[in-house]
Amino acid sequence: MTDSPEVFLDALKFDGAGLVGSIIQDIDYGEILMFAFTNREAIRRTLETGKVHFWSRSRGKLWLKGETSGHVQELVEARIDCDGDCLLLKVRQAGGACHEGYRSCFFRRWTGQSFEVPGTKVFDPKQVY
DSSP, X not given: OOSOHHHHHHTXXXXXXSEEEEEEEETTTOOEEEEEEEEHHHHHHHHHHXXXXXXXXXXXXXXXXXXXXXXXXXEEEEEEOTTSSEEEEEEEESSXXXXXXXXXXXXXXXXXXXXXXXXXXXXXXXXXX
16 A cells, blocks of 8 residues: 555546445455445545445445444455556455345355355344444
8 A cells, every 4th residue: 555545545536426336355365245335535544544444325424344343344455446446455354244244245146046145144233233
């Protein structure tokens, strides 16, 4: 990462709503954990604190991943795609990334006729939220 978050932020092309999509990947296992939107302030806070922040479109506010559950994401590496309109954030995930209790938000696999859930929950959302 750069010493100046502004250099990183200026390299991004935010959409009309001021957002950039962010793919979150586990640094140790390569697993895609989630996708979420970030705005300029969320990215700045992520780069400055080392903890991943997002912009919640549904709640209309900034949020720190894990602020309720304790399942924070520690930023290890930040990358920008060739167009500058998408981020890849490589993280160390504490607990599960998915609010439904799974390690990854991509826990449903299409079999060709239906979905199956090959994994198991890593926490009970009723006890966390």
